[in-house]
Amino acid sequence: MGILCSFEALYYLCATFTIMRENIIQIALSQFHQLGIRSVSVDDICATLRISKKTFYQYFKKKEDLIEEIIQHVQQHFVARCMRQQKDKNSIDILIMNIREIKRAMEKESFLFWHDLKKYYPLLYSRYYDLQRDVVRTTFEQNIRCGMEEGYYRKDIDVEMLSYFHTVQMRHTFEAMIEDQQHFPLKRVVDFFIDLMVHLIVNEKGLKYLEENYYDKIKK
Missing domain, CATH: 1.10.357.10 (Tetracycline Repressor, domain 2)
Structure with a gap:
């Protein structure tokens, strides 16, 4: 039972990680198209997604x-x-x-x-x-x-x-x-x-x- 719970927890974490990563990509792509890459900062992307920069840097180092x-x-x-x-x-x-x-x-x-x-x-x-x-x-x-x-x-x-x-x-x-x-x-x-x-x-x-x-x- 413990092994099964651990596997389910790991699956959930991986799925959550993938979804957030995809959300960051989609939001950034949309903003880059609208405003240009130069005008959109990491802060702007984080504000739209309502996440911290610390969370952002867990997915992308820069x-x-x-x-x-x-x-x-x-x-x-x-x-x-x-x-x-x-x-x-x-x-x-x-x-x-x-x-x-x-x-x-x-x-x-x-x-x-x-x-x-x-x-x-x-x-x-x-x-x-x-x-x-x-x-x-x-x-x-x-x-x-x-x-x-x-x-x-x-x-x-x-x-x-x-x-x-x-x-x-x-x-x-x-x-x-x-x-x-x-x-x-x-x-x-x-x-x-x-x-x-x-x-x-x-x-x-x-x-x-x-x-x-x-x-x-x-x-x-």
Whole structure:
């Protein structure tokens, strides 16, 4: 009986710890998006959650640790969402879907969050983009090879070079887009990028599929 009670108590403590940690992440993420990372202090987060700074530091040793955790949270959520949407889809659908998912994620993100991350936490910003680059490159290369096997993509594509181009181009395009949304609305940029990328890689069969399905898939 004593062992069972100890196990239940340990389970409860672990669950409570996980819930509080997640609450801190969610509240901080919301405030960072609204006000920017620089303007939100640990005191602000604690006040919203009605916890002491001592409690906060039991979960995160410093603000930078919290920011890093948030970045990982955003990345994991993005990857998981993409994976769920890929079931029973062909390579063209998946490519368009992934780019649209980036568009959706960008619409949710705040300029202040990424601006402050890049300006005040350059190492974390660089680490995030390194991780994002690796995920995008791996996913894109898998998509290209799959599209070749399905007969939608050209067989003569230099997969490694195209993957590099896609990754670099995407990063610079969306970074510039964040800073210049007034001149180039997000939807216009993403639609153009999809049109450019898919026409670069598809063959005759893929082009036919695009003509039958393209606009319905990117304009929703």
